Amino acid sequence: MAQLFLALDFGGTKHTAAVAARGERRWRAHRRVFCPPEADAGYDIETMCTMARDLLAGARPAALGVSFGGPVDFASGTVRLSHHVPGWENIPLRQMLETEFGAPASVDNDANVAALGENRFGAGQGCDSMMYITVSTGVGGGWILNGQPWRGTEGMAGEIGHTVVDPDGPICLCGKRGCVERLASGPYIAQQARAWLVEQPDRGKMLRALAGGNLEAITGKLVAQAATQGDDLAWEALRVGAWALGVGIGNAANLMNPQRFVLGGGVTKAGDRWWQVVTLIAHETALPEVRFDVVPAALGDDAPLWGAVALAEDCFQNS
């Protein structure tokens, strides 16, 4: 009988459980649920365990891999907290799941797990060193060095979103000016476009039309759409974000000299012009001898889940 790996992805707004057999590259079973706004840690864990038991249909998994959308102490498998859901403070998730499913488990934060997923099964295959960057409501990242996740001394590595690229730029939620996230994330691109629409009533006609005249309805996606249609103001907001991300990537390349940067998340669907600026600025920022490529992620929303399979594989090998 095939050995089964159970992959769990605790996201901010949805949870996914899936089962893959060792050596296979397709899901044997897969289920996703949206979390109600009143969810807490207990609810999340119970929901996930119920889904997982259903998918396993009585089979015992060989190992579990878990992606969690928040800071995790990898060594102990303890969730430190969630920025979205209450009750996750210092939850020994690995231990709870090992007891529940009678198999070894490995738990890490979503950026590290997605990096591992893309490295093992996606756009980073064959790369000994790479950085995965998600550009979405936030900007986060995870490193693979020597084929393994580099988590940093306290699991905080990969925070490219809070590297400063413009010290005179706008203030980020973190308190600093000109972080990559403050310029390149979807909500901030939308905020920038809205601010310019208010200041410059004669510009951004297409974007205004797409939003039905309601500035509050503007999202990063709508800005990208307007930019594709030729709206200058929308493109300018998008371009600033692409520039900031490019500088961040170039700086990271100068520091670490990895082979590849793999970019995922909603903002990376903003179109060819966005990709061109990111890539150009990244290479201009890096020294000429510092070579790398910048490619789109291949696994989409399933990157953390496939990363969880990779965690389970490693966990099984080492158990």
Add this chain to the structure above:
Amino acid sequence: MAQLFLALDFGGTKHTAAVAARGERRWRAHRRVFCPPEADAGYDIETMCTMARDLLAGARPAALGVSFGGPVDFASGTVRLSHHVPGWENIPLRQMLETEFGAPASVDNDANVAALGENRFGAGQGCDSMMYITVSTGVGGGWILNGQPWRGTEGMAGEIGHTVVDPDGPICLCGKRGCVERLASGPYIAQQARAWLVEQPDRGKMLRALAGGNLEAITGKLVAQAATQGDDLAWEALRVGAWALGVGIGNAANLMNPQRFVLGGGVTKAGDRWWQVVTLIAHETALPEVRFDVVPAALGDDAPLWGAVALAEDCFQNS
């Protein structure tokens, strides 16, 4: 009889050879020479080999470690080039030294070797992850991750000097604006102070006096001296450099989450105020959860040489 390690440091302006016995933390023999301006690679190698043979006095070393002031392909032990001395293009230095001394050798660039030296014997002892940064005529760095040098996919990691921290800043030799090196290195601090002295004839009295009225005589060291004496203009030039280095360190901390940054090189002798600004800005730039310390290097000019001993040790263990 004690096993001897031969440590060689090919610098831009001087060469050092030294001998240490396995397990000892002092030099059995040590010699340094300045290179004449007309030196080329052949001259450098011959000079170094002659010094080394003298120091060894007929003994055969157990292994050699070599620090080279320029890009090196570590895997093959080949020097790619020197930015200071002609004739170093693609010189198989490791192979030449192994033949010459009949022992295994290991060759790496000076930033990586100094990082290893500080990690094994200096201010980074006990750190599993750290970055060594030299702030001198240039700004360079080397990483230690998992207790080993991280060189990057093509040996280019550690280029913190060419990370951008102020995209509106002055233009660096590398062509970009606002690199750390362009703001924080000794010659550029001096250049900034000179420019301000020309623009602002009423300021910088102490600095002008120290330079004997000759602006061309101003060096980074003189700027630091004037700043210590209370010269505002000098302190401003120094403070900009400290700020830039602090942002660069904070960004590197967010990306890699190492335990420690070890700073060496002439500019780090600029005084307490310089250190305070570097440390403050580094911690302000890093997220609050990203903890690290910033400490002065302990080995001074001998960091690459002790790093070469560490290289020789590892080379001996693995041979």
